[in-house]
Amino acid sequence: MTDVRIAGVGLTKFGSHPERTGRDLFAEAALAAREDAGVSRDDYEEIFYGNFMGELAEKQGHQGPVMAEAAGLDCPATRYEQACASAGVAFRQAVATIRSGAADVVLAGGMERMNNLGTAEVTQSLAIAADELFEVRAGVTFPGAYALMARAYFDAFGGDSEDLAHIAVKNHANAMQNDYAQFHREITVEDALESPVVADPLTLYDACPITDGASAVVLVSDDYAERHGLDAPVSVTGSGQGGDKAALQDRPHLARTPAATKAADSAYADAGIGPDDVDVAEVHDCFTIAEVLALESLGLYDHGEGVGAAARGETTRDGDLPVNLSGGLKAKGHPVGATGTAQIVEMTKLLRGDHGNSDAVPDARVGVTHNAGGTVASAVVHVLEVDR
Amino acid sequence: MTETGYDEWLAAIADGEGYYLACPDGHGSLPPRRSCPHCGAAELTAEPLPETGEILTFTEVHVPAPNFADEAPYVTAIASFGPVKLTGVVRDLPADEVDLGTTVSVGVGENATTDEQLLVFRPASE
Numbered sequence: 001m002t003d004v005r006i007a008g009v010g011l012t013k014f015g016s017h018p019e020r021t022g023r024d025l026f027a028e029a030a031l032a033a034r035e036d037a038g039v040s041r042d043d044y045e046e047i048f049y050g051n052f053m054g055e056l057a058e059k060q061g062h063q064g065p066v067m068a069e070a071a072g073l074d075c076p077a078t079r080y081e082q083a084c085a086s087a088g089v090a091f092r093q094a095v096a097t098i099r100s101g102a103a104d105v106v107l108a109g110g111m112e113r114m115n116n117l118g119t120a121e122v123t124q125s126l127a128i129a130a131d132e133l134f135e136v137r138a139g140v141t142f143p144g145a146y147a148l149m150a151r152a153y154f155d156a157f158g159g160d161s162e163d164l165a166h167i168a169v170k171n172h173a174n175a176m177q178n179d180y181a182q183f184h185r186e187i188t189v190e191d192a193l194e195s196p197v198v199a200d201p202l203t204l205y206d207a208c209p210i211t212d213g214a215s216a217v218v219l220v221s222d223d224y225a226e227r228h229g230l231d232a233p234v235s236v237t238g239s240g241q242g243g244d245k246a247a248l249q250d251r252p253h254l255a256r257t258p259a260a261t262k263a264a265d266s267a268y269a270d271a272g273i274g275p276d277d278v279d280v281a282e283v284h285d286c287f288t289i290a291e292v293l294a295l296e297s298l299g300l301y302d303h304g305e306g307v308g309a310a311a312r313g314e315t316t317r318d319g320d321l322p323v324n325l326s327g328g329l330k331a332k333g334h335p336v337g338a339t340g341t342a343q344i345v346e347m348t349k350l351l352r353g354d355h356g357n358s359d360a361v362p363d364a365r366v367g368v369t370h371n372a373g374g375t376v377a378s379a380v381v382h383v384l385e386v387d388r
Numbered sequence: 389m390t391e392t393g394y395d396e397w398l399a400a401i402a403d404g405e406g407y408y409l410a411c412p413d414g415h416g417s418l419p420p421r422r423s424c425p426h427c428g429a430a431e432l433t434a435e436p437l438p439e440t441g442e443i444l445t446f447t448e449v450h451v452p453a454p455n456f457a458d459e460a461p462y463v464t465a466i467a468s469f470g471p472v473k474l475t476g477v478v479r480d481l482p483a484d485e486v487d488l489g490t491t492v493s494v495g496v497g498e499n500a501t502t503d504e505q506l507l508v509f510r511p512a513s514e
Binding site for chain 2: 119120121123124127133134135136137138139140141143144147148149151152155196197198199200201202245247248249250254
């Protein structure tokens, strides 16, 4: 099996860019990744592209060819839709394609345009990731679904809104050093606790913002990197995906996300590591409670222990296991279909040393990314390792 | 829009004759189904839904989607009814009186925004 290396990464600045087209956003990220990689245009063999709600936001289906043009490439391009895990599954297919020997150079990425819709329309659009018959018709919004999980978590394991507020505070603080983040504003626990209720017990500061943005990654085979003398110190050593029932009501436990556990177990086995080997993590904190569920599913914390990790200072910048040094979805932003590969971009830069927060993890060797779709009915986990 | 299987199930609940689907191993699921989502068994039979359920978790939604614009704030809950769990909107009970473990009955109500039918929980009479 061929080893996979990350040759280049690119992002747009995340934020509110309602006037920018999806193709323009993706072009910016893809061209940045291509420039970072320094790979000949003719060598790109395939594009794996994630997008969730393009039909709703831009009335644009069949986005693969549109985005290949935008990226300035002449190769087949396929769109992957898996809600908030769209780019995560696109990246996983890119990894599999190189490992199989079917290609030596591919581009993986994602894009989401959201702010051209109003808050109400975005809320409706995001809800289509839930079960239409059994959840959406019963008033379950995306924040509402995570609120159901948060209350179930507090009941099963303890913890409270103040614990969650510490996660928001941590991720806002981390985003201060990330030029690409949507927010550059520190907040306090009091700010978070006093912010308006969205779906109780979750408030505005428990939720990620509505974000426009794109991300892209150039993946190459180890052999190609060697032949062309590429500077590509970060490898993808593990990949895993897990699935669960679409609706919360069909799961045995409302405060656990076993799809992510399955994805993590596969990715760890693939990489030949265990959770104790992880030095740094980027996890899917679409809501603060989601970071808790992620840490526990990844085996980084026991059930019930993850909720206090930020408050105890263990997952902060200076903690033993920094989590979401990018600012996370919470403060970096969450352009839904771009998030999976945005996490790969952030982790690659953290490991190779050119991220604004790389100085928090100077000796990190193993990084893990966790990207989730819906209420974690889909989960994708990747292990990245850097040559040191 | 007609949703064969689901529409009949909702109508049965409205008539007080709610049911769930059971496989030979006792797993519960809701229609439309052709196989058990838990074990894959193909033999599914309709069994009567328990008359009351217990709220397992809930949220009061303050920021609604457009399809619930005229309902907000409203309480959505997941309640266990024997081998299945249902998701519905809590009616006839003030939000501050909804709690984990509250016993509810299930019925069908109308969404004030869309006029569509939806699953509702009401406090079960003692």
